[in-house]
Structure formats: C-alpha cells, structure tokens
Amino acid sequence: EAQVTQNPRYLITVTGKKLTVTCSQNMNHEYMSWYRQDPGLGLRQIYYSMNVEVTDKGDVPEGYKVSRKEKRNFPLILESPSPNQTSLYFCASSLSNLGDEQYFGPGTRLTVT
Amino acid sequence: QKEVEQNSGPLSVPEGAIASLNCTYSDRGSQSFFWYRQYSGKSPELIMSIYSNGDKEDGRFTAQLNKASQYVSLLIRDSQPSDSATYLCAVNSGGYQKVTFGIGTKLQVIP
Numbered sequence: 171e172a173q174v175t176q177n178p179r180y181l182i183t184v185t186g187k188k189l190t191v192t193c194s195q196n197m198n199h200e201y202m203s204w205y206r207q208d209p210g211l212g213l214r215q216i217y218y219s220m221n222v223e224v225t226d227k228g229d230v231p232e233g234y235k236v237s238r239k240e241k242r243n244f245p246l247i248l249e250s251p252s253p254n255q256t257s258l259y260f261c262a263s264s265l266s267n268l269g270d271e272q273y274f275g276p277g278t279r280l281t282v283t
Numbered sequence: 284q285k286e287v288e289q290n291s292g293p294l295s296v297p298e299g300a301i302a303s304l305n306c307t308y309s310d311r312g313s314q315s316f317f318w319y320r321q322y323s324g325k326s327p328e329l330i331m332s333i334y335s336n337g338d339k340e341d342g343r344f345t346a347q348l349n350k351a352s353q354y355v356s357l358l359i360r361d362s363q364p365s366d367s368a369t370y371l372c373a374v375n376s377g378g379y380q381k382v383t384f385g386i387g388t389k390l391q392v393i394p
Contacts, residue, residue: 212386213371228381260326269315269375274326
C-alpha cells in the first residue's frame with residue numbers, strides 16, 4: 171500500500187530534551203515536506219526537500235532540523251524543544267516539486283511541557 | 284510573503300444544497316492550485332487539483348480558477364453530512380518549491 175508513515179503518533183516530552191520524528195514514504199517520491207498545524211494558523215511549512223541531500227527552509231524553520239540521506243526518509247529533529255513547538259506535525263511527499271499533489275502522513279501530536 | 288486567504292467559517296449548508304468555498308491568493312506567478320479535505324484529527328487528503336483557468340469537474344465537486352482575479356473556488360453539489368470537514372486551499376508557485384496553505388474553511392452540512 172502506498173503510504174507516508176510517521177512515528178511516533180503521539181509524544182509528550184519536556185523542554186530541552188532532543189527528539190526526532192521519523193517520516194518514511196514508499197512511493198519513490200522526490201519531494202518531501204514537514205508542516206505544523208496550529209488552530210487559527212493553518213498548515214505552515216517547516217522544511218522541504220527536493221531530493222536526497224537537498225533541503226531548504228519553509229516558513230517556520232526556527233528550532234527544527236531535517237536531513238535527507240535516503241530518498242524514502244525525511245526525519246524532523248527538535249534539538250531543544252520548547253513549549254511553543256507544541257503542535258500537530260504532518261509529513262508529506264509528492265512525486266516532484268512541480269505542482270503535484272501531496273500525500274500526507276497520519277500526523278504526530280507533540281506536547282512539550 | 285505569499286498569502287492564501289480563506290474564510291475560516293463555519294459555513295453551514297443544508298443537506299442536498301450546493302456548498303461554495305472560496306480562496307484568494309497573492310502571488311500572480313502561482314501555477315498549481317489544490318483543494319484538500321481534512322476531517323477532524325485526520326490528515327489532509329486531495330479533493331481536486333486545477334492548473335488552468337476555468338472549471339474542472341469531478342463527480343459532485345467542481346473547482347473553478349480565475350487567475351486574473353487570483354481566485355479559486357470549490358463547489359460541492361448535493362452536499363452530504365459526510366462532506367462536513369475543513370477544506371484547505373493550497374497554492375504552488377511555478378518554479379518555486381514551496382506550497383502555501385490557507386487556514387481552511389470549516390463546512391457543516393446539516394441533515
């Protein structure tokens with residue numbers, strides 16, 4: 171089954187404790203992206219990747235890191251999480267960066283206390 | 284800052300009626316336009332994509348694009364309670380990798 175998977179689905183952590191949210195797609199998509207979704211603010215792009223080893227900042231990259239060492243994986247790293255990073259996170263992928271539809275993972279609900 | 288604007292709603296329509304969802308965007312260079320549906324607590328899923336001016340129909344859904352007015356809309360005919368969800372407008376600028384989403388319009392279909 172073609173899908174985007176994320177882990178964990180739910181995470182409660184404390185301020186400053188490094189964490190990684192994994193994202194994997196099995197569709198051989200070139201383009202992957204991370205979003206956060208907050209009430210009243212909608213989906214905002216954190217980082218995106220056009221291919222292996224090619225990443226760039228989205229609208230809200232502060233406090234986040236990403237890497238793309240393999241085509242299928244695009245982990246999101248929070249080196250020192252803070253309460254303002256409490257949010258619902260979505261990973262998405264698309265065939266290319268040329269306006270194709272995006273396929274979203276199930277989401278990760280992160281709470282930072 | 285490229286912007287995509289939607290009315291957050293809620294937009295309430297009776298079952299069987301036509302629901303009309305609207306979206307405006309600021310970047311005249313935008314070339315790809317999408318409507319995603321998102322049920323509460325779930326991830327967005329694509330409903331329609333449109334790339335050229337005019338109408339595009341798929342079942343009960345019609346997307347309309349007017350690039351001169353920088354306006355894209357989604358019509359849902361014969362609305363059903365199962366259509367109750369938040370509808371996200373997304374815009375991708377040609378040659379530019381970033382996709383910008385609107386905040387979404389919450390649609391409520393009343394039985």
